[in-house]
Amino acid sequence: MGGAKNSTPQSVTASDKRFDDVLGMDEAKEDLQELVAFLKNPQNFSRLGGKMPKGVLLTGQPGTGKTLLAKAVAGEAGVPFFAACGSEFEEMYVGVGARRVRELFAAAQEKAPALIFIDEIDAIGSARNPKDQQYAKMTLNQLLVELDGFNQQEGVIVIAATNFPKLLDTALTRPGRFDRHVHVALPDMKGRSQILDHYLENVTHDEVDTNQLARGTPGFTGADLANLVNLAAVRAASKGEDAVTTAQLEFAKDKIMMGAERTSAVMTAEVRKLTAYHEGGHALVAFFTKGAHPIHKATIMPRGQALGMVHQLPENDVVSVSVEQMRAELDVCMGGRAAEELMFGVDKVTSGASSDLERATDVARRMVTHYGLSEKIGPVVYSNDDKSTISPETRLLIDSEVRQLLEDSKKRSMQLLAKHKWKLDKLAKSLLDKETLTGPEIKELLK
Numbered sequence: 001m002g003g004a005k006n007s008t009p010q011s012v013t014a015s016d017k018r019f020d021d022v023l024g025m026d027e028a029k030e031d032l033q034e035l036v037a038f039l040k041n042p043q044n045f046s047r048l049g050g051k052m053p054k055g056v057l058l059t060g061q062p063g064t065g066k067t068l069l070a071k072a073v074a075g076e077a078g079v080p081f082f083a084a085c086g087s088e089f090e091e092m093y094v095g096v097g098a099r100r101v102r103e104l105f106a107a108a109q110e111k112a113p114a115l116i117f118i119d120e121i122d123a124i125g126s127a128r129n130p131k132d133q134q135y136a137k138m139t140l141n142q143l144l145v146e147l148d149g150f151n152q153q154e155g156v157i158v159i160a161a162t163n164f165p166k167l168l169d170t171a172l173t174r175p176g177r178f179d180r181h182v183h184v185a186l187p188d189m190k191g192r193s194q195i196l197d198h199y200l201e202n203v204t205h206d207e208v209d210t211n212q213l214a215r216g217t218p219g220f221t222g223a224d225l226a227n228l229v230n231l232a233a234v235r236a237a238s239k240g241e242d243a244v245t246t247a248q249l250e251f252a253k254d255k256i257m258m259g260a261e262r263t264s265a266v267m268t269a270e271v272r273k274l275t276a277y278h279e280g281g282h283a284l285v286a287f288f289t290k291g292a293h294p295i296h297k298a299t300i301m302p303r304g305q306a307l308g309m310v311h312q313l314p315e316n317d318v319v320s321v322s323v324e325q326m327r328a329e330l331d332v333c334m335g336g337r338a339a340e341e342l343m344f345g346v347d348k349v350t351s352g353a354s355s356d357l358e359r360a361t362d363v364a365r366r367m368v369t370h371y372g373l374s375e376k377i378g379p380v381v382y383s384n385d386d387k388s389t390i391s392p393e394t395r396l397l398i399d400s401e402v403r404q405l406l407e408d409s410k411k412r413s414m415q416l417l418a419k420h421k422w423k424l425d426k427l428a429k430s431l432l433d434k435e436t437l438t439g440p441e442i443k444e445l446l447k
Contacts, residue, residue, distance in 0.1 A: 013083070015075035022072045023198055024191025024222060025065060031182045032056070032073050035157055039077035039113045042155040053180040054147050055158040057121075057173065059165040060184030063223030066161040067119060069184060073159065074115040082108050082116045086123030089139050097124065097139030105146045105156070112155035121160035127169045140169060147177040186221060188317045189214045195222050199229040205244040213249055215313050216296060217257075228252045258303040258311070267307070272432060274340060275300045275308045278352055280427040281339025282310040282332055283437075284420060285413050287446050291328035295443075299436040307352060308431075313439075326367055330409035331416075333360035338413040339424060357406075364405040365398075374401045420446075 019029050035056065037044075058066040074081035084104055089097040108114040124139050147158065160178060162168065172178055187195060192214035200208060217225065229244075231252035236244045267275070279298050286292040293312035300308035312332070337353040372379035376397055382390055390398075417424055423446055430445055431437060437445075 013081050015071040015081040017071040017075040019072050023194040024187030028182050028184050036076045039079050055178035056180045057178040058161040058182050063221035064184045065222045066184050070117040070159045080111045080114045084118050086120040089124050098142035101142040108156045114156050116158045118160040122162045122164045122167045125172045126167045195225045199226050203233045203244050208246050276428040276431040277339045277343050278336040279308040280424050281335040285335030286332045289328045289331050291324035295439045300431050301435050330360050331413050334410040334413040342417050364402045368401045
């Protein structure tokens with residue numbers, strides 16, 4: 001059996017990133033400005049007896065830019081950047097991980113002021129268990145000692161990143177160790193627009209309305225937006241285009257959000273007609289229902305597992321949702337099934353509404369159990385994890401209230417579609433003819 005390797009899991013560089021390179025996370029940058037000032041002049045902060053936080057924990061979804069943010073801190077301060085990944089410390093030899101932690105901190109101390117960045121720290125910092133292997137506990141214990149006051153490393157800041165902060169050991173996140181937590185949130189609409197502008201600078205493109213594109217990408221991370229621009233550039237090149245256009249970017253966005261177009265899918269005339277009325281029902285209910293988000297696009301082109309879909313876009317980033325908006329979402333979900341039933345009869349209704357019903361049921365259940373919007377249930381929150389503590393009577397009442405919300409929603413959708421039946425015919429025929437309609441085109445048809 002060979003011996004353990006003596007390599008230390010670290011790479012020291014001079015970061016070329018700056019805060020100007022970090023877009024869409026203004027609040028996180030503000031939280032870290034103080035660290036930059038400390039790294040530039042540690043003595044200025046200790047002259048009154050105060051101490052800067054030893055460690056900073058960056059949390060957030062994958063792809064939000066935690067590593068980029070850490071590099072920007074080092075770049076702004078002009079200090080060496082020691083990077084390591086949590087999993088690199090571990091090896092099936094007792095004491096190897098602990099030694100690597102000591103070597104990393106010792107190397108940073110020699111070049112202080114310096115910044116240590118440990119990515120995916122949950123690999124070594126997860127909550128300890130008596131059943132853990134000895135080598136795993138020793139690595140975490142050594143990290144705790146290095147971060148604690150027993151071994152002060154003046155001028156060295158430790159930044160760690162994780163997607164699972166709840167997994168970390170409480171000893172690691174207590175005051176004196178990783179006592180400052182910075183959440184790197186998903187970029188808002190303004191941030192997404194800035195990120196798109198940044199990545200579009202690296203490709204040849206025509207004039208693009210990044211604000212409109214940012215509206216259509218809620219929930220996208222910086223990595224997702226980089227992938228979107230790259231997909232559009234690759235498609236434009238494969239089509240022989242001279243530049244990336246808005247159409248290519250829209251294609252890339254739809255492919256990421258809804259799946260690739262199934263151009264080889266064979267749909268009979270009957271299935272196409274039923275799909276057109278189904279999607280037309282969604283679109284018509286969305287258009288005439290107060291509180292529903294504006295329609296961005298409707299298509300009967302198969303994508304992923306769906307035969308068609310209606311894509312809605314909020315005017316701005318959604319922070320909280322009103323009762324009116326939740327009821328509108330229920331009505332839009334029910335619009336497809338209601339249109340099938342209205343136009344073809346109950347016996348011709350298909351299984352195509354299963355995902356709509358699943359989504360509507362989820363919204364209705366959250367209205368009853370999480371938002372206190374049922375008079376019979378009252379302003380009480382019932383978690384899915386509390387099933388054993390909820391009485392059978394209450395569970396029956398919850399199911400009854402959820403069902404009532406869905407039945408009322410379907411009734412409203414049926415009445416609305418019956419009222420505008422000729423417009424539903426017009427919309428469905430247009431979808432059969434063009435396959436895809438934009439929001440403005442639908443508005444022109446239905447106004």
